[in-house]
Structures are given as structure tokens and as C-alpha cells.
Amino acid sequence: MPELPEVETVVRELRGPLVGRRITSVSCGRKPLRVPFARGWSKDLVGRCVHGIERRGKWILVDLEGPMLVVHLGMTGQFTVVPADIPRRPHTHIVFGLDDGTDELRFRDVRRFGSVCLYPDRAAVAARLAAQKLGPEPFDVAPDYWRHAVTRANRCLKAILLDQRVLAGVGNIYADESLFESRLHPATLGVDMKPRHLERLRQAIVAVLEKAITFRGSSIRDYIGGSGKKGGFQKEFRVYGRTGEPCLNCGVPIVVTRMAGRSTHFCPRCQKRP
DNA sequence: ATAGGCGCCTGCTGGC
DNA sequence: TGCCAGCAGGCGCCTA
Numbered sequence: 001m002p003e004l005p006e007v008e009t010v011v012r013e014l015r016g017p018l019v020g021r022r023i024t025s026v027s028c029g030r031k032p033l034r035v036p037f038a039r040g041w042s043k044d045l046v047g048r049c050v051h052g053i054e055r056r057g058k059w060i061l062v063d064l065e066g067p068m069l070v071v072h073l074g075m076t077g078q079f080t081v082v083p084a085d086i087p088r089r090p091h092t093h094i095v096f097g098l099d100d101g102t103d104e105l106r107f108r109d110v111r112r113f114g115s116v117c118l119y120p121d122r123a124a125v126a127a128r129l130a131a132q133k134l135g136p137e138p139f140d141v142a143p144d145y146w147r148h149a150v151t152r153a154n155r156c157l158k159a160i161l162l163d164q165r166v167l168a169g170v171g172n173i174y175a176d177e178s179l180f181e182s183r184l185h186p187a188t189l190g191v192d193m194k195p196r197h198l199e200r201l202r203q204a205i206v207a208v209l210e211k212a213i214t215f216r217g218s219s220i221r222d223y224i225g226g227s228g229k230k231g232g233f234q235k236e237f238r239v240y241g242r243t244g245e246p247c248l249n250c251g252v253p254i255v256v257t258r259m260a261g262r263s264t265h266f267c268p269r270c271q272k273r274p
Numbered sequence: 275a276t277a278g279g280c281g282c283c284t285g286c287t288g289g290c
Numbered sequence: 291t292g293c294c295a296g297c298a299g300g301c302g303c304c305t306a
Contacts, residue, residue, distance in 0.1 A: 110284055287297085288295095289294095
């Protein structure tokens with residue numbers, strides 16, 4: 001679910017209510033997340049103060065003045081600060097009590113594809129992200145890197161955009177939306193990309209992600225921001241989930257196919273192969 | 275190097 | 291009305 005714009009929204013909305021506050025308690029549910037809780041980890045968290053919260057790709061990094069909490073929302077993760085007297089909904093797996101006990105930081109995840117891990121310091125987090133070869137943020141991609149990363153790949157653009165080693169943060173929705181925006185067919189091979197196509201695609205990705213952030217991300221079913229409110233970009237989709245509906249540019253019905261293992265939506269008239 | 279399939283989970287929808 | 295296959299914003303592992 002949550003891709004870069006959704007994770008960015010969560011981070012921005014958690015910053016106000018979270019930074020400067022102290023963790024006073026941690027309680028975990030019985031069912032494990034994708035990564036099981038480390039034994040005794042709550043002992044290392046209690047008493048820590050939240051110094052900052054940032055995003056890297058689809059990862060949330062909570063700086064606890066040294067140690068860092070690294071959170072991934074998977075498909076259905078929710079990370080919110082709420083008054084402690086609001087009942088905990090089912091599938092709430094971790095609850096962090098905050099200073100005087102009036103508020104709680106809650107991690108909820110229906111499908112449990114998400115993860116919450118504690119790292120001893122920033123260097124350990126950097127090593128973890130480097131180990132999985134997490135690529136650059138889409139907003140500051142060096143032109144040489146971009147050209148090389150795309151044109152060296154003998155695979156389709158859809159697969160390239162979903163690969164977190166190429167760009168960090170793009171997922172299924174924004175891959176489809178960016179490809180439509182750049183008028184490129186998702187099956188176009190990276191090796192076939194000309195300089196003008198590369199630049200068009202890069203700019204489209206940035207534009208789509210920035211617009212989605214201003215709408216606070218896309219809520220299809222589970223996603224909510226850090227404040228608990230839904231996003232609004234789902235109303236702005238040009239192709240994603242619009243199968244059979246007319247292309248907003250040319251009127252031809254949007255089609256869906258399977259590519260790189262994911263549903264892939266595009267306009268068969270507007271998106272030609274180079 | 276890349277594609278494709280599966281598994282991890284739960285909930286919802288559409289078709290019969 | 292009821293049941294069940296299929297599908298869903300992700301990712302990592304395996305095989306060919």
C-alpha cells in the first residue's frame with residue numbers, strides 16, 4: 001500500500017505530535033510481524049526521547065537520540081499518534097506509551113507484512129539499507145546514474161520502476177501513474193530508452209510523487225496518514241484502477257495487464273513504445 | 275541478469 | 291443468499 005507519498009505523509013504528520021516526546025512503555029501483540037520482535041527490545045526503548053523522524057524510500061526512521069526505530073508499513077500498515085483513551089482497533093500490534101500517558105503511538109497492520117525494528121545507531125541503519133542496495137530518492141537522481149540504471153537493464157520500465165534498488169519509494173500505483181504521465185508504454189525496455197524519454201520519465205516521476213504528497217497520498221482501502229486521516233490522491237488517478245474507463249487525454253478505455261507480477265494500467269493509445 | 279512463481283497474511287468483492 | 295476464487299499500496303526467496 002504505502003508508497004513514497006503515503007510514507008512521507010505519515011512522517012510529516014507524526015513529526016508534530018511525536019518529536020520531543022518520551023517513550024514510557026511498549027506493548028506488543030502476540031502475532032509476529034514480518035520481522036519478529038527482538039527479545040527484550042522494549043527495555044531498550046523505554047525512557048528514550050524522540051529526536052526526529054524521517055523517511056528513506058518507503059522506510060520510516062525514528063531517531064531516538066542514538067538508537068533508531070526503523071518501520072516499514074508493508075501493504076496495510078498504519079502508524080499513528082492517538083489519544084490513549086481511543087479504543088485500540090483489531091490488528092494493533094505495537095503500542096508505545098508517550099510521556100504523561102495521554103497519547104499513544106500505535107502500529108496497526110492487518111496483513112502483517114510490515115516490520116518494526118530497532119537499530120543501535122544511524123550507522124547500523126545505513127548499513128541495513130545499503131545491504132539491500134536501496135536506490136536514491138527520486139527527487140535527487142543524478143542524470144548519469146539515471147541513464148545508466150535504466151538503459152543497462154534489459155527489462156521493462158514497469159519492472160525497473162518497481163525495483164527499489166533503482167529508485168527508492170515508487171510502487172505499483174505511482175509506477176503506472178508516472179508511465180502514463182510520461183506517455184511511455186510500461187513494457188518499454190530500459191535499453192531502448194532514448195535521452196529524451198529518460199528525462200521525460202524522470203520528470204514525470206517527480207511531478208506525480210510531488211502532486212501525490214500535496215494530496216497526502218492515496219487511500220484505496222487501508223491507508224491513513226500519521227494523523228489518522230485518509231489521503232486524497234486516489235481521486236486524481238489517471239490510469240491506476242481505471243480499467244475500462246476513458247483515458248482522460250484521448251477517451252480510449254484504459255486497459256490492465258499483468259507485468260512484473262503486478263497489475264499494470266495504461267492507455268493503449270497515449271502510451272506508445274519509443 | 276532477469277522473469278516468474280510462491281509465501282507471508284487478512285479482508286473484501288465479484289461471479290457463479 | 292451463500293460460497294469461494296481471486297485480488298490487494300510490498301518484499302524476499304527460490305528456480306529456470
